[in-house]
Amino acid sequence: MQIQRIAEQVVHECERAGEILEIELPTPDIKMDLRGTAAGMFCRQGNKVWLRFNPWLFAKEFDQHLHDTVIHEVAHYGIYRLLGSKRTVKPHGPEWRGLMVALGAEPMATFSADLSDVPVRRQRQFRYQCACQTHNVSATRHYRMLRKRAEYRCRFCDATLIIAQ
Numbered sequence: 001m002q003i004q005r006i007a008e009q010v011v012h013e014c015e016r017a018g019e020i021l022e023i024e025l026p027t028p029d030i031k032m033d034l035r036g037t038a039a040g041m042f043c044r045q046g047n048k049v050w051l052r053f054n055p056w057l058f059a060k061e062f063d064q065h066l067h068d069t070v071i072h073e074v075a076h077y078g079i080y081r082l083l084g085s086k087r088t089v090k091p092h093g094p095e096w097r098g099l100m101v102a103l104g105a106e107p108m109a110t111f112s113a114d115l116s117d118v119p120v121r122r123q124r125q126f127r128y129q130c131a132c133q134t135h136n137v138s139a140t141r142h143y144r145m146l147r148k149r150a151e152y153r154c155r156f157c158d159a160t161l162i163i164a165q
Contacts, residue, residue: 002062003032006053009070013103017078020102025081032058040069042076044085049077071105127164130154135161 011027018025029050034041041052051073058065079095089095092109100107126142128135132154137145144150145161152161 002058003030005066006030006032006058006070009066010051010074013071013074014077016103017074017099020099021078021082023078023082025078028077039065040073042073042080044080049080051077068105071100071103075099075103075105128152128161129164130157130159130161132157132159134164137161 007030010030014025014027031050031052032055034052034054035056036054039054039057043050043052053065053069053073058069075096076091078099079089083089083095092107097107123139125136125138128137128142130153133156135154137152141150141152142163145152145163153159154161
């Protein structure tokens with residue numbers, strides 16, 4: 001029942017955004033498979049686009065996310081359809097903010113909520129050091145460095161990070 005309401009809201013907001021932008025804005029696919037602390041996400045791969053939503057966060061505060069998160073992601077979609085993927089268009093830039101206001105939503109990039117009972121995957125941290133300090137590096141970056149696929153540098157001293165002994 002709630003998934004149906006989300007789908008209806010996406011259709012409604014796509015129609016409104018299309019009218020405001022004066023473009024055709026077909027309804028994208030909707031997936032309820034997002035995890036972690038993000039409530040929604042606009043995704044594209046080639047010409048295929050879809051919206052992902054976090055069922056855990058929608059279950060906690062359904063009405064807020066039904067309005068705010070759906071509009072937020074539809075605004076990303078609308079700006080993408082209007083301007084394409086030009087590098088000059090920032091995800092939460094003036095074009096997106098303008099559409100958010102036109103749709104009657106607060107143009108905020110993030111939301112604040114109690115996430116204590118939402119399952120969140122935490123990556124293991126590894127200690128690395130540079131010439132000036134110690135850094136906590138995520139498991140993803142750690143394994144990239146081990147496999148010689150990436151090198152990370154300190155933003156203060158510009159030294160290459162090495163694993164702490």
